[in-house]
Amino acid sequence: MKQPIPAQFHDLTFKSVLDALPCYLTIQDAGLNILFVNQTFKNDFGDGVGRHCYQVFQGTEHKCRKCPVQKTFSDKQVHLAEETILLKDGSVNQMIVYSAPLFSLTGQVAAVIKLLTNVNMIKEVQKELVTLGQSFAVLTHDLKNMLEGLEGGAYVVDEGIKDGDWDLTGKGWNIVKKNITEISRVTQNILYSSKKRTPQFQKVKPSEVARSTVELFQEKASAMQIQFISQLNPTLPRTRMDASSITRMLSNLLWNALEACDKDQRKASNSVFIRADYYNKTHWMFEVEDNADGMDEKTEQNLFEEFFSTKGDNGTGLGLMVVDRIVRNHQGKIELLTTPGIGSLFRTIFPI
Amino acid sequence: MVALFTKIDRLMPKNINILFCTDFSEHANTAFDHAMDQARKYKAKLHIFHVIMPADPCGNSKTTESGMPRGAAESEDDPIQQAIGALKLKYADSLNGSIRGCEFVVKMGSPDVEVVRYAKKHHIDMIIMGALGIPEKDRATRIRTAANVSKYAPCQVIVIQKQVHPSFGI
Numbered sequence: 115m116k117q118p119i120p121a122q123f124h125d126l127t128f129k130s131v132l133d134a135l136p137c138y139l140t141i142q143d144a145g146l147n148i149l150f151v152n153q154t155f156k157n158d159f160g161d162g163v164g165r166h167c168y169q170v171f172q173g174t175e176h177k178c179r180k181c182p183v184q185k186t187f188s189d190k191q192v193h194l195a196e197e198t199i200l201l202k203d204g205s206v207n208q209m210i211v212y213s214a215p216l217f218s219l220t221g222q223v224a225a226v227i228k229l230l231t232n233v234n235m236i237k238e239v240q241k242e243l244v245t246l247g248q249s250f251a252v253l254t255h256d257l258k259n260m261l262e263g264l265e266g267g268a269y270v271v272d273e274g275i276k277d278g279d280w281d282l283t284g285k286g287w288n289i290v291k292k293n294i295t296e297i298s299r300v301t302q303n304i305l306y307s308s309k310k311r312t313p314q315f316q317k318v319k320p321s322e323v324a325r326s327t328v329e330l331f332q333e334k335a336s337a338m339q340i341q342f343i344s345q346l347n348p349t350l351p352r353t354r355m356d357a358s359s360i361t362r363m364l365s366n367l368l369w370n371a372l373e374a375c376d377k378d379q380r381k382a383s384n385s386v387f388i389r390a391d392y393y394n395k396t397h398w399m400f401e402v403e404d405n406a407d408g409m410d411e412k413t414e415q416n417l418f419e420e421f422f423s424t425k426g427d428n429g430t431g432l433g434l435m436v437v438d439r440i441v442r443n444h445q446g447k448i449e450l451l452t453t454p455g456i457g458s459l460f461r462t463i464f465p466i
Numbered sequence: 467m468v469a470l471f472t473k474i475d476r477l478m479p480k481n482i483n484i485l486f487c488t489d490f491s492e493h494a495n496t497a498f499d500h501a502m503d504q505a506r507k508y509k510a511k512l513h514i515f516h517v518i519m520p521a522d523p524c525g526n527s528k529t530t531e532s533g534m535p536r537g538a539a540e541s542e543d544d545p546i547q548q549a550i551g552a553l554k555l556k557y558a559d560s561l562n563g564s565i566r567g568c569e570f571v572v573k574m575g576s577p578d579v580e581v582v583r584y585a586k587k588h589h590i591d592m593i594i595m596g597a598l599g600i601p602e603k604d605r606a607t608r609i610r611t612a613a614n615v616s617k618y619a620p621c622q623v624i625v626i627q628k629q630v631h632p633s634f635g636i
Contacts, residue, residue: 347608391608393576397523399608411586447524449579451618459614461576463523 138230158201171199182213183226190215208237263293306436313356321346324390327364340375341385363440366433367402374406393463405457482510485590493596497626501594505565512568517577546572578614585619593623
């Protein structure tokens with residue numbers, strides 16, 4: 115028996131239901147012309163009626179190679195596809211697309227209804243899960259190496275104490291210290307990259323942050339026989355920043371520069387420069403520059419990818435990823451100048 | 467200087483590309499004379515290059531802070547078209563002699579990064595640019611453009627001071 119429609123739904127029209135759907139809906143003819151769109155579609159794409167679907171969704175004048183709508187017209191079946199769609203605001207979104215036939219009285223496909231669901235958020239979660247898996251593999255391997263280094267150092271210390279050899283003990287202790295520093299640095303980067311932390315913004319002088327960070331590395335640079343040169347403009351005004359994040363960012367850049375110099379066997383002496391100055395009247399910048407080996411084009415392109423490292427077993431690839439994240443959190447920009455055999459200059463630019 | 471150019475003569479390949487970078491300063495004007503001399507000498511293609519520094523380098527603002535001359539606009543709205551118009555107005559009439567070709571290029575960003583990136587991408591054989599043409603107090607940026615281009619460019623870089631006579635050493 116047919117159920118009566120409740121009174122509160124009497125005003126409900128077929129179109130209002132379609133408009134309320136939380137997905138994009140179009141009805142298209144065999145020429146891929148859009149005949150009907152729902153309100154959700156209009157909100158994000160504008161009124162696309164009369165245009166071809168590939169013009170609206172892809173911004174091109176060419177049909178898509180694997181068009182589900184065309185497939186539905188040819189075999190009268192429901193088809194599913196995943197497409198990259200361009201919204202009116204210029205954003206690129208991943209969508210799951212369903213195409214289903216609308217039959218005429220003669221049983222022919224008169225039109226095809228196309229439903230598009232935005233799955234960007236799911237894709238992001240997917241990406242994070244992949245990243246998590248990768249991070250476990252990479253970081254476990256790297257931490258194992260560092261712990262083995264720590265064990266090796268402890269063994270040398272033990273042998274030194276046993277033999278009363280203080281030189282040997284000192285060497286072993288240096289190995290222990292080096293590996294503790296490494297583990298501490300990697301752990302801090304893991305914490306920074308894995309935890310969604312809220313930046314604590316406050317007005318700070320960039321030159322003061324740079325000076326205190328440089329102090330942390332002075333001794334290490336001397337031990338590595340690398341010259342450390344700071345040029346910090348004291349007239350830079352106090353600017354809004356999360357000082358601990360900026361310190362982390364600078365630490366990672368300085369550490370990379372020092373390690374690159376340490377690895378460089380071709381030059382008689384190596385230097386690391388740190389500069390803090392105006393970029394223009396409304397922006398300031400940090401520059402960290404080394405005269406180590408520089409980078410080739412391929413390395414330059416992959417540099418900010420997660421877990422990309424040029425240091426082999428000695429690097430996690432987290433350092434520059436964290437730098438990139440901190441710069442973005444501060445609405446900044448990062449630039450790189452590098453040439454193989456010459457060196458590298460990392461410039462981070464921030465609004466004043 | 468003479469020795470430098472003699473060395474460059476020997477090293478220069480065929481189908482040479484010369485990149486002349488200008489900030490429209492007097493140093494750049496002097497550098498242009500040198501760039502033309504070199505382009506004629508090697509029958510080279512001359513890339514006349516200017517970088518606009520956006521007011522907001524971290525966003526997409528297109529406001530220019532460069533020293534580009536006013537009144538040369540082809541399009542009032544597009545600063546890149548404006549700058550190309552300014553380049554043509556300033557240099558097109560002087561492009562005489564047997565050079566292989568000329569291209570006017572304008573980019574937005576940090577001058578040193580854009581110059582080096584362009585030189586790498588377009589297989590530039592020689593960069594000629596003026597020394598810093600603006601007094602420190604009036605400078606839009608503290609970026610050490612000439613020093614960084616000299617260091618990171620994939621080719622020879624000649625930085626010209628206004629005081630040097632154009633024919634000196636060539």
